[in-house]
Amino acid sequence: xxxxxxxVNSLKVRLPHLLDWLAARQPDVVCLQETKLEDxxxxxxxxxxxxxxxxxxxxxxxxxxxxxxRQPIEEVQAGIPGFADEQKRVxxxxxxxxxxxxxxxxxxxxxxxxxxxxxxxWLDALIAWIGEERGRHPGLVLLGDYNIAPADADVHDPAAWxxxxxxxxxxxxxxxxxxxxxxxxxxxLFAQPEKSYSWWDYRQGGFRRNLGLxxxxxxxxxxxxxxxxxxxxxxxxxxxxxxxxxxxxLAELG
DNA sequence: ATGGCGCGCGCAGCGCGA
Numbered sequence: 001x002x003x004x005x006x007x008v009n010s011l012k013v014r015l016p017h018l019l020d021w022l023a024a025r026q027p028d029v030v031c032l033q034e035t036k037l038e039d040x041x042x043x044x045x046x047x048x049x050x051x052x053x054x055x056x057x058x059x060x061x062x063x064x065x066x067x068x069x070r071q072p073i074e075e076v077q078a079g080i081p082g083f084a085d086e087q088k089r090v091x092x093x094x095x096x097x098x099x100x101x102x103x104x105x106x107x108x109x110x111x112x113x114x115x116x117x118x119x120x121x122w123l124d125a126l127i128a129w130i131g132e133e134r135g136r137h138p139g140l141v142l143l144g145d146y147n148i149a150p151a152d153a154d155v156h157d158p159a160a161w162x163x164x165x166x167x168x169x170x171x172x173x174x175x176x177x178x179x180x181x182x183x184x185x186x187x188x189l190f191a192q193p194e195k196s197y198s199w200w201d202y203r204q205g206g207f208r209r210n211l212g213l214x215x216x217x218x219x220x221x222x223x224x225x226x227x228x229x230x231x232x233x234x235x236x237x238x239x240x241x242x243x244x245x246x247x248x249x250l251a252e253l254g
Numbered sequence: 255a256t257g258g259c260g261c262g263c264g265c266a267g268c269g270c271g272a
Contacts, residue, residue, distance in 0.1 A: 009271085010261055034271085036262070061262050062270080107272060147272070166272060199272070202259035213272075245260080245272080 001096060003029040005143040005216055006237075006248035007104070007199075011035040011064070014244055015043055017237050022050050025234065027250060028070050029095050031102035033145045035064030042066070057088045065091040065102045065144070083125040090126075092133070098224065098253075099137035101130065103144035108165035116165060119147070123174040131181050140221040142183060145246065147215055150175045150185065154214035156197065166215060183219035186231040186251040198233050199246045207238055218251045227254040 004027040008014040011032065022030070035042070035058045042056045051070055057078040058064030065088060067073060077092040079085060089104040103126065108119035134140050148171045152158040161167045179185065187196070197212025206212065220228055231251040238247045 013261075034261095107270085109271085164272085201272070204258060206259090215272075242260085 001029065001098065001253045002027045002250060003031075003098075003100070003141060003143065003218065003253065004248050004250045005031045005033070005102070005145070005218060007033040007145040007216060007244060007246035009034050009036075009244040009246065011037055011043065011066075012041075013242065015046060017240060017243070019046060019050055021234075021237055021248065022052070022068075024236075025248075025250065029098075029100055030068040031091075031100065031143050032066040032068070033064070033102070033104035035066055036061055037064055055091060055093055057091045059088045063088045063104055065089060065104050067091055067093050067095070067100055067102050069093075069095045069100075071096045080122075080125050080129050083122070083129070085122070089122075094137070097139060099133065099140040101133065101140065101142045103142065103146070105145060105147045107147050108171070110165055111163065111168060119165075120170055120174070123171070127174060127177045127181070130178060130183075134181055134183075134221055138221060138223050140183075141218060141224060141251075142178065143218040143249075145215060146175065146217050148172065148175045148217075149213045149215050150217075154197070156195065156211045156213065161213075166213060178219060182222050184222070184225040186218040186220050186225070186228055187214070187233070187249065189225060189228055190231055196233055197247075198249055200238065202245055207243075216246055216249050218249055220251070220253075224253055228252065229254050
């Protein structure tokens with residue numbers, strides 16, 4: 001099973017890129033973030049014509065998550081149970097015996113923002129829920145836009161980013177709390193190129209100069225990590241005209 | 255020091271992302 005995550009930054013704009021990418025890479029499961037669409041605006045026909053079933057939890061302008069799969073999508077859950085949240089950031093479903101949890105973790109804006117406190121509360125609720133979900137589903141994958149660079153190796157200029165959101169100790173300790181549940185960062189199961197990132201700012205030629213962050217992740221439960229044979233960031237779509245600022249991340253499970 | 259790009263909304267220019 002090939003499973004992927006991609007923050008598309010508006011599915012309306014990025015649909016041609018997505019369809020080309022599905023045809024080229026043939027993933028079995030794809031999690032999308034920032035679709036920025038109401039459910040009734042989701043391009044269901046185009047995705048189904050590409051050979052995928054789809055579930056979506058979206059809203060206008062902001063957020064929005066989707067799961068695409070070539071196999072049946074079952075036991076769909078939107079949002080974190082018991083955590084009231086107007087923002088459409090979570091979608092979970094079972095595909096081929098694997099529990100897939102698609103997340104768009106809040107950005108946080110800045111350390112002194114209310115949005116940062118929301119991000120930390122949100123992460124605490126996610127950690128508690130995944131702790132339970134992992135017990136129910138031995139084969140679990142938690143993937144999406146985490147808006148956390150777990151280590152300085154995931155940051156192009158750690159000194160410049162110090163004191164910023166995405167790299168703060170409070171965020172990183174919560175990432176480690178997810179790992180402490182037994183989840184493994186699929187990308188770090190393998191040797192990787194230096195300076196591997198999944199997001200680059202649109203401004204200042206960020207991609208051309210590789211001024212990026214690795215903030216999109218695929219975390220695998222123990223049994224799935226044991227079957228994982230590869231994980232990569234696909235920079236191809238980031239090179240196209242009008243790209244998303246994020247690149248897709250792919251993991252291959254055996 | 256600030257904003258620099260791209261998106262949605264909506265028709266000007268602002269809020270937001272990371």
